[in-house]
Amino acid sequence: MSIMSTRDSDKKPSRGTRGPDRVTAVNLRDVAAHARVSVATASRVFADNPNVNAESKARVLASAEQLGYVVNGLARAMMGRGQQTIAFVVRAMIGPTFAAIAAGVESIAGRNGHMVLMSATEGDPERERDLIRILRELRVRSVLLVGSTESDASFDERAAGYARDLAQVNASLILCGRPPIASHPDLVSVNYDQSAGVSAAVDELVRLGHRRIAYIGEGRGMTTAELRLSGYEEALRRHNIAIDPSLVRTAANLEADGARAADELLRSGVAVTAIVTMTDNIAIGAYRAARALGIRLPEELSIVGFDDAPIVGDLTPALTTVRPPFFDLGVRAAEIALDLAPPEHVLLPVQFMKRDSAIRPKA
Amino acid sequence: MSIMSTRDSDKKPSRGTRGPDRVTAVNLRDVAAHARVSVATASRVFADNPNVNAESKARVLASAEQLGYVVNGLARAMMGRGQQTIAFVVRAMIGPTFAAIAAGVESIAGRNGHMVLMSATEGDPERERDLIRILRELRVRSVLLVGSTESDASFDERAAGYARDLAQVNASLILCGRPPIASHPDLVSVNYDQSAGVSAAVDELVRLGHRRIAYIGEGRGMTTAELRLSGYEEALRRHNIAIDPSLVRTAANLEADGARAADELLRSGVAVTAIVTMTDNIAIGAYRAARALGIRLPEELSIVGFDDAPIVGDLTPALTTVRPPFFDLGVRAAEIALDLAPPEHVLLPVQFMKRDSAIRPKA
């Protein structure tokens, strides 16, 4: 122990010479040395390579246990082994919608041993770009761009650019909750049938006998707003009902703004027996505005929402609305991201939730 | 070009000899070679090291651009540079609560250039353990264990074990949305004052003149259930009102089960003028049950919820409830995770939301 210490080795605990503060600790080399095998053998043990003698394996495992060794997943990932990552990029992490889509993605990722990275852009293209850069550097498997986006060429080009950049590192971009981009049809979209949802609402109202059907929603500019509005227009057209611009009102997706728009509509004097709204939020605003004006719901005014947010079935009257398959949306997107499903556009059906807020109009 | 090709180098495009399919591509060496500098210099360029000649830097940048080089964040992370990761581990990704906490965490992480990894345990300890292992391997900065957990010694020990295991790789464990663990007080908890929230509800009801106040919530077993129930008991005790076991009912955090429990309570014949519920979900169930029995709300029965879920202010009557600071919860936890705040227990105040569902009792 003492005499042979000429110089050469003496096997200090390997480590990085300087940096005495570096606590990080035990690596594969240490374990291998402790178990008196080569790094290769030790590596094989942790990679579940069967070509390892049971005894060696036991020794390595014991050494690992003793030294508190933890495989470095980063090094593994660098080699292309180990978990992969799906990035979930959303405008804002808000509400049950986001949660449900995220849950769908996570369930598939988790089941397949992959991880989900989540981030919010706050609608800032700068941040969006930054995120894509970081995710590229992190070599994620796929980026899910989730939710409604600006429906303009500027976004389309940006997205196409992201897809190109991601392809460079073998990652894919998947649009989730917005339709395919016309100018880049190869960019996969997983969406639910937003316009059909609103159309179904209008159909039902027409069936009940309504003709003066208003629409309150966000204006042009975002994909969801446009799709839902287009569902309204399409259905009216199909029923040969002229679109009366005074019945189409703009409101942000907020209860308060929905109330404001509904109030203006109802006080404007135009005849209206039913309102279709872009979202449940707006519908609830409409409830409030109508009540404030002494309009009885649903007898004097039918209202249909969209999203089937929790609890809207417990409002008085219970809100008739459209339920999008949010969880499934996440599931399908994740499946494509992980190559468990072919990279084709997906358009999921929505479910019309007939409740009490839409009834036959008076007279 | 030809004669000097004795053997040695000839500098083939670097790459990994075999694996002709490997698309992955350009690495730092390639860029350095293309820019006719050493890897060291090229590295310095991307690490924003100032000790690089402007001209070399420009050349490297140009080469990178031309070759489509993307820094490998995994290699960087392995060296301890680059983004760090906060893991957000939750039982289930459900509802606005989860979303709000997640948004809080993400906002802090994003602002500081870090990433958020999200996963769900589905309440399965096996999956939980697996997740912690993976997160350890991935060398995350911190694991946020979010939401209510089993309030038993078995969980406590498990959590303490996770904390130990994570400490081995310099990561921390932070409990978020549940109280500190008595047997391991060093394990940081970021929570909101759940019992005080329910106490405030009871206080208000007592102030209004109620004495027969029921409680419907989950039974023992989970921290949130216990804290909220204890708030009820504590407040009654403080007001010298005996706790009547027939007024304390068990229901899962589901509207349907809340309705079931409320129905049983209201039909049992015990005198009751107000119900405090563990969650808004249960409160809404109680609304339904009461209505079904022809009980007028709030005249004949006051109800108070907890969570201030979206829209509950739009029910009829508008639900009086307690608003927890979910977003802030995430913010504070993330701040501790990133060492922006000291690792101390945090207990955030809740806000009592006085609306219309709790009024003076008749007679």
Added chain:
DNA sequence: CGTTTACGTGTAACTAGTTTCACAAAAACG
């Protein structure tokens, strides 16, 4: 009993960047 096959293992070269150290050239100082 000799040959073939299977098994187990170590060496060394890979995955991709970062950083220390030494050293040169250029700029600043005396």
Added chain:
DNA sequence: CGTTTTTGTGAAACTAGTTACACGTAAACG
């Protein structure tokens, strides 16, 4: 004009694991 300091750079050694290849032993086969 000589010395000191600054600036820039490259070689090589690090971060941590994986794996192709070569080689030796041992069991199975003929």
